[in-house]
Amino acid sequence: MEIDLFMKLSISAVLGMVIGLERELKRKPVGLKTCLVISIVSCLLTIVSIESAYLFPIKDHITMDPLRLAAQIVSGIGFLGAGVILRRGNDSISGLTTAALIWGAAGIGIAVGAGFYQEALFSVALLIVSVELLPFLTAILGPKQLREKEINLQITVSDMKNITDIINSIKEQNIHIKTIRIKDLDTNYHLIKLKVTVDQKRTTTDIYYSVRTIPSVIRIDIESV
Structure with a gap:
């Protein structure tokens, strides 16, 4: 039993390391x-949850759920995931993939702890392919929306009469405008x-030179972004 325990924890550590290295x-x-830490401890708690359900004697016809602790891991890991999700000043959200992989590392640990080795190995392989390979393929073969990136531009203009011409010039540079906000400055700009x-x-510097020459x-x- 001890060899099986060490094997599960070792496999869980290796698979967790693969996910961690990618991040x-x-x-x-x-x-x-x-x-x-997430993968190893999730595996350990799953083993404890399963083993304790059959280790302690049953009294008054009350049985323990073998995966009771494991079920709490799934919900509890959300606190860690929420800690890495950030909202930037430009209203963009970052950290969602990292939060999802934290949840995935916990799931891998649970799977290994429950003895589902092949499923855990295949899941890690799919996770790495999904995070690394699919974005590369969609950028090449995907629809136009997936082959584009968002950029925030702040342009200071000297004459408000030229704002319309500037916006039209930007559109002629194959730059698609999603939102526009115009603000008057104290300097009459x-x-x-x-x-x-x-x-x-398209590089950021290329866009800079294209707009700066207007x-x-x-x-x-x-x-x-």
Whole structure:
């Protein structure tokens, strides 16, 4: 029984390490150590939950659920996931993939702890393919919307009469405008805030040079979402 226990914990550690390495290589806040801890402890709690259901004597016809502790892992891991989801100043959300992989690491630990080795191995393989390979394929073969990226533009204009011409010039650069916000500044200048979409292959510097050369554009602030 001890050999089986050590084998389960070791397999869970290796699979958790695979998920953690993927996040670590992308410099995400949750990396190798966190995924290892989640996977190993989830596996341990699942083993304890299953073993304790059959270890203690049954009294007054009351039985224990073998996966009672494991069920609490799924809901409890949500607190960790919520901690890595961030909302930036530009209203974009980041950290959802990392939060999902935290939940996945816990699920892998539960599967290994319950003895589903093949399912756990196949699930890790699918997770890595889904996170790494599918975005690359959709960027090449997917529909146009999936081959575009969002960029936030803040353009300072000297003359409000040229705002319409500037917006039209931006559209002529194969830049698709999603939202527009115009604000008057205290310096008699005008600020145009744009959320635009461009081809995924187009560089941020190329967009900067294209917009910066438009007449009446004094200053430009560009951020890739």
